[in-house]
Structure formats: C-alpha cells, structure tokens
Amino acid sequence: MARIAVVAGDGIGPEVVAEARKVIDAAVPGVEATEYDLGAARYHRTGEVLPDSVLTELAGHDAILLGAVGDPTVPPGVLERGLLLKLRFAFDQYVNLRPSRLWPGVASPLATVKSGEVDLVVVREGTEGLYAGAGGALHRGTPAEIATEESLNTRHGVERVVRDAFARARRRERRKVTLVHKTNVLTHAGSLWARTFEAVAAEHPDVATEYQHVDAAAMFLVTQPQRYDVVVTDNLFGDILTDIAAAVTGGIGLAASGSINPDGTYPSMFEPVHGSAPDIAGRGVADPVAAVLSGALLLDQLGHADAAARITAAVSAELAGRGPEVTLRTAEVGDRIAAQVAA
Amino acid sequence: MARIAVVAGDGIGPEVVAEARKVIDAAVPGVEATEYDLGAARYHRTGEVLPDSVLTELAGHDAILLGAVGDPTVPPGVLERGLLLKLRFAFDQYVNLRPSRLWPGVASPLATVKSGEVDLVVVREGTEGLYAGAGGALHRGTPAEIATEESLNTRHGVERVVRDAFARARRRERRKVTLVHKTNVLTHAGSLWARTFEAVAAEHPDVATEYQHVDAAAMFLVTQPQRYDVVVTDNLFGDILTDIAAAVTGGIGLAASGSINPDGTYPSMFEPVHGSAPDIAGRGVADPVAAVLSGALLLDQLGHADAAARITAAVSAELAGRGPEVTLRTAEVGDRIAAQVAA
Numbered sequence: 001m002a003r004i005a006v007v008a009g010d011g012i013g014p015e016v017v018a019e020a021r022k023v024i025d026a027a028v029p030g031v032e033a034t035e036y037d038l039g040a041a042r043y044h045r046t047g048e049v050l051p052d053s054v055l056t057e058l059a060g061h062d063a064i065l066l067g068a069v070g071d072p073t074v075p076p077g078v079l080e081r082g083l084l085l086k087l088r089f090a091f092d093q094y095v096n097l098r099p100s101r102l103w104p105g106v107a108s109p110l111a112t113v114k115s116g117e118v119d120l121v122v123v124r125e126g127t128e129g130l131y132a133g134a135g136g137a138l139h140r141g142t143p144a145e146i147a148t149e150e151s152l153n154t155r156h157g158v159e160r161v162v163r164d165a166f167a168r169a170r171r172r173e174r175r176k177v178t179l180v181h182k183t184n185v186l187t188h189a190g191s192l193w194a195r196t197f198e199a200v201a202a203e204h205p206d207v208a209t210e211y212q213h214v215d216a217a218a219m220f221l222v223t224q225p226q227r228y229d230v231v232v233t234d235n236l237f238g239d240i241l242t243d244i245a246a247a248v249t250g251g252i253g254l255a256a257s258g259s260i261n262p263d264g265t266y267p268s269m270f271e272p273v274h275g276s277a278p279d280i281a282g283r284g285v286a287d288p289v290a291a292v293l294s295g296a297l298l299l300d301q302l303g304h305a306d307a308a309a310r311i312t313a314a315v316s317a318e319l320a321g322r323g324p325e326v327t328l329r330t331a332e333v334g335d336r337i338a339a340q341v342a343a
Numbered sequence: 344m345a346r347i348a349v350v351a352g353d354g355i356g357p358e359v360v361a362e363a364r365k366v367i368d369a370a371v372p373g374v375e376a377t378e379y380d381l382g383a384a385r386y387h388r389t390g391e392v393l394p395d396s397v398l399t400e401l402a403g404h405d406a407i408l409l410g411a412v413g414d415p416t417v418p419p420g421v422l423e424r425g426l427l428l429k430l431r432f433a434f435d436q437y438v439n440l441r442p443s444r445l446w447p448g449v450a451s452p453l454a455t456v457k458s459g460e461v462d463l464v465v466v467r468e469g470t471e472g473l474y475a476g477a478g479g480a481l482h483r484g485t486p487a488e489i490a491t492e493e494s495l496n497t498r499h500g501v502e503r504v505v506r507d508a509f510a511r512a513r514r515r516e517r518r519k520v521t522l523v524h525k526t527n528v529l530t531h532a533g534s535l536w537a538r539t540f541e542a543v544a545a546e547h548p549d550v551a552t553e554y555q556h557v558d559a560a561a562m563f564l565v566t567q568p569q570r571y572d573v574v575v576t577d578n579l580f581g582d583i584l585t586d587i588a589a590a591v592t593g594g595i596g597l598a599a600s601g602s603i604n605p606d607g608t609y610p611s612m613f614e615p616v617h618g619s620a621p622d623i624a625g626r627g628v629a630d631p632v633a634a635v636l637s638g639a640l641l642l643d644q645l646g647h648a649d650a651a652a653r654i655t656a657a658v659s660a661e662l663a664g665r666g667p668e669v670t671l672r673t674a675e676v677g678d679r680i681a682a683q684v685a686a
C-alpha cells in the first residue's frame with residue numbers, strides 16, 4: 001500500500017490538507033500517511049527549515065502531500081528556497097503540472113467564457129531557469145550595488161519537460177502543445193527551447209503545435225483561454241501563467257498542482273497553488289477543493305487513475321451545486337466530496 | 344518648434360502612424376517630422392537594422408514616434424535586439440511608461456469591471472534586467488547544450504525608475520505605488536528592488552505603497568484591476584503585466600507606451616504596444632487609437648500637456664461613440680479625432 005508524507009504546513013494548510021486526506025482515504029482506503037512538521041511554525045520554534053534527516057525520510061515515501069507554508073513574518077525566500085524549491089530540486093521534480101478547468105457552476109471573471117470551455121494544463125519546468133538560485137550581489141546596500149539573477153537552461157532539462165508535455169497532449173482530445181517563451185529577447189535560452197521543441201514536435205506529427213511570446217500568452221489567457229490545451233514553458237513564465245490561468249477559471253482556491261518526478265526516482269509532491277492565507281486561517285472557511293484536487297493528482301501519479309477520476313467527478317458535482325455567493329465550511333466540503341467518492 | 348523622428352515601420356505601422364501624425368498636427372501645428380525607413384522591409388532590402396549614422400541622426404531629435412516593426416520572416420531577436428532594444432538602451436530610456444484605462448464605451452473582457460473603474464499606469468524599467476543581453480550558450484545544438492540569460496540590476500537603475508514612479512503617483516489622485524517583483528525566489532535582485540523601494544517610499548510619506556509577487560499581481564490584474572494606481576516593476580515583469588493590463592482594458596489595440604529618458608539627454612520614444620499585425624496590414628482597418636495615444640504621450644513629454652489632454656479627451660469621445668461590433672476604417676478614426684482636437 002502507498003506510503004505518503006504529509007506536510008500540512010501553516011495557516012490554512014492543515015485545514016485543507018485534512019479534507020484532502022479525508023477524500024484520499026475515501027477513494028483509496030489504506031494509504032499510509034506520515035505527518036511532517038515543516039514550515040513557518042517550525043522555523044520560528046527551532047530555526048530549522050528542512051533538516052537533512054527529514055529530507056532523507058521524505059525521500060522514502062511514494063509521494064508528498066503539501067498544504068501551504070509561510071507567514072508574513074518569515075523573511076522572503078527562507079521557506080521558498082529552503083523548503084519548497086529545495087524539495088523540487090532535490091527530488092528532481094522537473095514537471096510542474098498545473099491543470100486549469102472552468103468547472104460547471106464556477107463563474108469565470110471573463111464575460112465571454114462559459115463553463116466547460118476552458119480545459120488546459122500548463123507543464124511548467126521545475127528544476128531550471130531563474131529558479132536555479134544562481135545569482136549574487138556586490139556592494140550591497142551602497143549606491144554601487146549590483147544584483148544578478150541567472151537563468152540556467154540545459155538541453156537535458158528542456159527536452160525532458162517538453163517530451164512530457166507532448167506525451168500528455170497525446171492523451172488528450174485536442175492534442176495541441178503551445179510553447180511559451182520570449183525568444184525575441186531571451187535569444188540564447190529561447191533558441192534552446194525553440195529548437196528542442198521543434199525536434200520533439202517532429203517526432204509527434206499527430207500533435208499540433210504553436211509558439212507564443214510570454215507577453216502575448218498572458219494576454220490570450222485573458223482574451224481566449226479556450227485556445228489552449230497543453231502549454232509548456234519555463235519555470236518563471238509557468239509561475240506567472242498558471243496564476244493567470246487560475247484567475248480566469250475561478251481563482252487559486254480551485255487550482256491544484258503537482259511537482260512531478262516522472263522517472264519515479266524520487267517522490268513527487270502535490271499541493272494547492274494557493275498559499276497559507278493567514279487572514280482566514282483557523283476559521284474553517286478555506287476552500288479545500290484545490291487541496292482535494294491535488295490529492296487526485298497524487299493518486300493518479302501513484303497509478304490510481306480511477307480513484308483520481310472519481311475525485312474529480314465528485315469535485316465537479318460539488319462545484320456545480322454551489323451557489324454564486326456561498327459561504328463554505330471547509331470540513332463540510334470535504335465531507336460531501338468524500339461521501340460522493342465513497343458512494 | 345519640436346522636431347520629431349518618425350519610424351513608421353512595417354505592417355500596420357505606417358497606417359496607424361499616419362493617423363497619429365494627423366492628430367499631432369491638429370493639436371500642435373508646426374511640429375517638424377522626419378521619416379526614417381527602419382524595420383523588416385529595410386532589413387530585407389539592405390541587411391541593415393540600425394546604421395550608426397541613423398542612430399546619430401535620431402539622437403538629434405526631440406522625440407521619436409514609432410509605429411511597429413517586424414514581420415514573421417525576420418529571425419527572432421534581430422529587430423528586437425538590433426532596433427527596438429538598441430534604441431531603448433542607447434537613449435537610456437529607463438522609464439517604460441504604459442498607462443491602461445478602461446475607457447467609457449469600451450467593454451472589458453472582465454464581467455465585473457465597469458468603464459472608468461480601471462486607470463493605472465505601469466512604470467516598467469527599460470534599461471536593465473533580463474533585457475541587458477547578458478547570456479550565452481555552450482555546446483549549442485548538442486545534448487550537452489546550456490544556455491543562460493542574466494538579469495542585471497543596479498541600485499542606480501532601480502532607484503531612478505522607482506523615483507519616477509513615486510513622482511508620477513504624487514501627480515495622481517490615489518497616490519499609490521505597487522512594487523511588483525519576485526523577492527521570494529529572485530532574492531538578490533528582489534532584495535535590491537525592495538530595499539530601494541522602501542528607501543524612496545520613506546521620502547514620500549504622502550504616497551501609499553504595497554508589494555506583490557509577480558504571479559499574484561498577474562492574478563489580481565485579472566480579478567481586481569481597479570486596485571492599481573501606479574505599478575513599478577522590472578523590465579520583463581513589466582512586459583508581461585502591461586499586456587495583461589491591456590487585455591483587461593480592451594486590448595492592445597488601445598494601449599500606448601513611451602520609452603522615456605526623463606533626464607532629456609536623449610530623445611524619448613513613443614509607440615503603440617501592438618505589433619505590425621501583418622495579417623491585417625494594408626487594408627486600412629487597424630485601430631490607430633494606440634498610436635494616437637502614443638502621440639499624446641509624446642506631446643506631453645515635450646511640454647504640451649494641454650494638447651495631450653485634448654487628444655486624450657478626443658480619443659475618449661471617439662471610443663464612447665463606438666458600437667460594440669464596429670468595423671473601423673483607420674483613416675476615418677484619425678480624421679474624427681483630429682477634427683475633435685482642432686475644434
């Protein structure tokens with residue numbers, strides 16, 4: 001039976017993770033879960049972000065379910081670089097998967113887009129680019145200060161994520177992949193991405209392709225999100241585009257993500273796109289849907305495609321039944337979805 | 344009398360620039376204009392992108408009005424790096440100014456946003472960051488290829504554009520500046536931007552401030568564009584955010600921009616955010632409003648604030664009078680706006 005590590009984290013993290021676990025248990029009884037206490041709370045208590053011993057223990061699991069980490073009192077970068085990105089890089093989670101669907105019953109902020117019309121997935125590179133942590137500063141705090149950030153891109157890293165995007169497109173109805181980059185300005189990395197994309201595309205004549213600059217893609221995600229099927233892009237562009245995609249499909253409260261190591265050498269990690277939302281934490285009003293859908297991605301990755309599909313269907317029913325101005329109770333949402341999944 | 348250089352460029356560039364000039368002439372009679380033939384057409388004909396002699400001549404003008412350059416047959420980067428960015432960098436145009444207003448009569452794709460509710464300006468840094476052209480590749484075309492792009496940021500460069508943003512905020516009603524960056528991942532550059540922003544903010548106690556990560560800002564531009572007044576950000580983030588801002592306020596057909604050297608050492612350059620749109624070029628159906636508004640920014644920069652305000656008012660009247668599905672004729676739009684400005 002699968003063994004998962006659970007990092008509930010801070011703020012609303014524990015609240016939404018509890019519901020995700022409820023639903024996972026209903027879908028696949030017997031998944032073994034071990035909780036790990038990581039995040040802002042632990043950092044404040046002990047100064048530790050991710051002890052090596054914990055990293056080793058996490059590596060021994062089949063997957064990781066993460067809620068949200070962080071609070072405004074932790075300096076920027078400490079938990080992001082020391083925990084989230086550390087895990088993505090240490091576990092070679094090179095596919096950062098972010099599906100966006102406009103679910104029946106969910107209103108898009110876009111006037112012209114109707115339920116069911118948007119169904120896209122962004123395959124964001126997860127282990128390279130500007131997230132590599134290559135950069136520095138000189139003369140810090142003086143008028144002569146310079147600060148650099150370097151985007152590192154390898155053929156190895158680009159090709160494997162592009163291949164993953166094409167493989168996913170083949171399993172979808174529209175079979176289309178859009179490459180997003182900024183080849184006209186970032187000419188070196190852009191050329192590597194474009195050439196790699198063309199080479200992989202040539203092996204997939206059954207998949208339609210297009211290229212867009214990141215600024216144009218950001219615009220089209222607002223004006224015509226329907227046009228996208230699979231989008232493959234670099235780490236930073238993916239970060240930005242997936243928040244836009246979430247916004248046009250009802251908000252990050254519904255957006256799930258997986259940081260996936262497709263080779264299975266290391267555990268993949270699944271988490272809602274939203275953060276710890278300290279403003280609403282502890283009140284039981286956070287929407288657990290993003291965490292629940294992240295749980296579905298987790299089960300899918302572990303080979304439980306049927307269970308994942310049942311969760312997705314239950315979420316769809318839950319959202320279709322919501323009124324536009326509903327006040328939700330986190331636990332009730334989880335209960336309803338779990339009941340539906342078990343039924 | 345002011346002397347401007349006009350680079351009409353390719354595709355719809357000449358069509359929309361003709362209307363912008365009509366309107367400029369109506370607003371400030373006697374502006375002297377010299378045309379320069381640059382862009383894809385010249386590149387194809389002569390192989391030249393921006394001869395040094397032309398750069399020197401351009402430098403002798405009070406401002407530059409640019410239409411659009413490029414066509415799909417020019418390799419990516421050639422005209423962008425060789426012409427557009429070359430001018431921004433050579434003329435130290437460190438303030439890339441991009442106002443977004445939801446004009447009366449213009450429908451936003453956002454269901455919840457009403458005419459008049461969005462009025463923001465993005466102050467995008469124009470001479471640093473990932474646009475510096477620092478990067479390279481090794482083992483190109485082999486499995487061992489690496490490609491890098493470097494973001495270069497200086498206290499000098501950041502401080503001057505942040506100061507400009509605060510100065511602009513002081514001249515606006517809401518007096519608010521939002522810094523957008525990604526301080527939690529790009530910790531070196533992010534820290535420089537954040538510290539500089541705080542230092543300048545401390546000198547402007549009458550200006551409200553906030554900070555947002557770029558992914559959050561991309562989302563909020565879709566869900567609550569009303570919340571922004573002045574946004575200051577780096578070169579690449581500004582590129583992406585301004586296309587989103589344009590999208591939510593009726594599209595890049597209406598979006599003007601200025602690449603400004605506030606010191607006046609070099610000419611500033613004004614251009615629509617849209618490209619050369621080869622698909623509709625030559626048919627006289629391109630909307631010249633973005634070019635006309637760029638002309639207004641140009642006149643404002645040259646000290647003709649009244650003329651600029653008259654153009655803006657005329658554009659507002661033009662847009663308010665348009666039906667939702669109007670088929671426009673480029674020249675007729677220009678004629679109407681020019682007539683209104685002259686009246």
Ligand SMILES: CC(C)[C@H](C(=O)O)[C@@H](O)C(=O)O
Pocket residue numbers: 080081084085239273527528558
């Ligand atoms: C918290 C941050 C490091 C992270 C990222 O930038 O990847 C987040 O925005 C995300 O999208 O998962």
Ligand SMILES: CC(C)[C@H](C(=O)O)[C@@H](O)C(=O)O
Pocket residue numbers: 184185215423424427428582616
């Ligand atoms: C054409 C390109 C170089 C340019 C940019 O990226 O700055 C454009 O997108 C813009 O926004 O003016």
